Amino acid sequence: MSDCTHDCGSCGSNCGERMAPSKLPANQFSNIKKVIGIVSGKGGVGKSLVTSMLACLSKKLGYNTAILDADITGPSIPKMFGIKNRAGATELGLIPEETKTGINVMSLNLILEEETQPVIWRGAIISNVVEQFWTEVMWGDIDFMFVDMPPGTGDVPLTVFQSLPIDGIVVVASPQELVGMIVEKAVNMANLMDIPVLGMVENMSYLKCPDCGREIKVFGESRAEETAKSYNIPFIGKIPIDPAIAALCDRGGVEDAEGGYIDAFASVLEELAKKPKAPVEVPYDNGEINQPDIACAHHDGDGEHHCGGGGGSCGGGSCCG
Numbered sequence: 568m569s570d571c572t573h574d575c576g577s578c579g580s581n582c583g584e585r586m587a588p589s590k591l592p593a594n595q596f597s598n599i600k601k602v603i604g605i606v607s608g609k610g611g612v613g614k615s616l617v618t619s620m621l622a623c624l625s626k627k628l629g630y631n632t633a634i635l636d637a638d639i640t641g642p643s644i645p646k647m648f649g650i651k652n653r654a655g656a657t658e659l660g661l662i663p664e665e666t667k668t669g670i671n672v673m674s675l676n677l678i679l680e681e682e683t684q685p686v687i688w689r690g691a692i693i694s695n696v697v698e699q700f701w702t703e704v705m706w707g708d709i710d711f712m713f714v715d716m717p718p719g720t721g722d723v724p725l726t727v728f729q730s731l732p733i734d735g736i737v738v739v740a741s742p743q744e745l746v747g748m749i750v751e752k753a754v755n756m757a758n759l760m761d762i763p764v765l766g767m768v769e770n771m772s773y774l775k776c777p778d779c780g781r782e783i784k785v786f787g788e789s790r791a792e793e794t795a796k797s798y799n800i801p802f803i804g805k806i807p808i809d810p811a812i813a814a815l816c817d818r819g820g821v822e823d824a825e826g827g828y829i830d831a832f833a834s835v836l837e838e839l840a841k842k843p844k845a846p847v848e849v850p851y852d853n854g855e856i857n858q859p860d861i862a863c864a865h866h867d868g869d870g871e872h873h874c875g876g877g878g879g880s881c882g883g884g885s886c887c888g
Contacts, residue, residue: 591698591730594660597706599633600844603713603765604727604736606757608749610718612741613770613806615643618715619821620806620829621737625836626668630710633663635700636674637727638717639693645676649819654678660705668822673704694726701731710840719752728760734839735765737832738800742772742789747797754798765835767795772805782807804829 593599605618618634625632636644645651648666654677655662661678663671675696676682706712714731717723727733738753750767757764769791773782785808795802806812806828815824 590732591702593701594703594705596660597704597709599706599709599712601711601734601839601842602731603711603839604716604724604733604762605713605739606716606724606736606753607718607739608752612718612739612749614638614718614739615647615715616806616812616816616821617737617739617768617770617829618713619644619647619816620824621832622670622711622713623668623822623824624829624832625711625713626670628833628836630836630840631708632669633671633706633709633712634673635697635704635712635714636672636676637697637700637714637723639675639696639723640717642674642676644672644674644715645682646819647816647821648672650677652677660703661700663704663706666822670822671706671709673700673706691722694722697723697726698730711836724756728756728762733760733762734842735763737765737803738767740767740769740791740794742769742784742786742791747790747794750794750798750800754800764798764800765839766801766803766832767791768803768829769805771808774808801835803832803835 603621605614605621607614615636615638622632622634634644636642638644645664648670650664650666650672652664654664654673661673663673664677665671714727714733716727736753736757738750740750754764769789771786772789772791774785775782789805791805792802806826809826812821812824812826815821
């Protein structure tokens with residue numbers, strides 16, 4: 568193709584020159600066997616809750632489990648698990664925090680001075696931070712890593728799909744008429760990137776009356792199962808609007824949540840665990856592994872420091888004076 572940019576990760580054409588994008592190497596002290604992304608086409612559907620529940624299910628099944636919180640501007644995973652300590656670091660890399668049941672977690676809120684501090688960064692900088700969470704965190708031996716994605720199909724989801732060895736995604740939706748369009752966006756992006764869709768979860772599916780037990784369809788009748796079927800996606804389950812779950816998340820007790828709403832995903836995890844770990848193509852640049860600079864979160868890969876977000880400590884930009 569005469570107008571080919573050779574950026575195959577962002578191209579939908581299936582030409583003879585198409586090549587799979589190289590994946591970033593994990594930290595030398597990380598052995599991550601399977602990576603699952605949690606995605607949706609819009610915000611506010613409960614990806615963080617589903618990510619947490621899937622991670623808890625994985626841990627209950629006996630797998631070494633981790634969560635990479637890629638929702639950089641809205642990180643809620645530490646709050647849901649009650650993690651209050653800041654992540655540690657050595658000259659070898661960052662050290663993830665651990666939940667009470669032993670799930671490893673890395674999130675931007677674990678390295679900020681204050682958890683309410685806003686993140687006012689451009690997309691390229693945010694994408695670099697996500698890459699650093701993969702390359703610079705010493706995750707250890709992990710059977711399943713769950714990546715909590717930001718909503719939509721923008722910079723960060725694209726970075727995760729291109730740079731991390733994603734084994735599949737789980738799509739989260741809510742019971743509204745536009746669910747079909749939302750799911751289609753996420754599914755089409757996964758298909759473009761040649762990533763399997765492992766299943767679909769419907770959150771806020773209904774509210775159970777505490778007096779009579781009747782299911783109240785707050786957002787209308789569910790279309791999740793028929794939508795999943797139309798796209799040939801396995802349907803995992805429905806999570807209700809449950810004040811008890813909300814209260815647990817608010818006080819950092821998501822690991823104590825009950826209900827078994829997504830236990831059907833256990834068979835998917837067990838099948839994935841049987842598959843061998845895929846080899847990772849490492850991108851090289853003049854003989855060196857091409858990795859972002861962990862010292863400055865405001866570095867966007869162009870050789871310059873963009874310190875408008877403030878708070879840097881690298882010595883390379885105006886934020887450091």
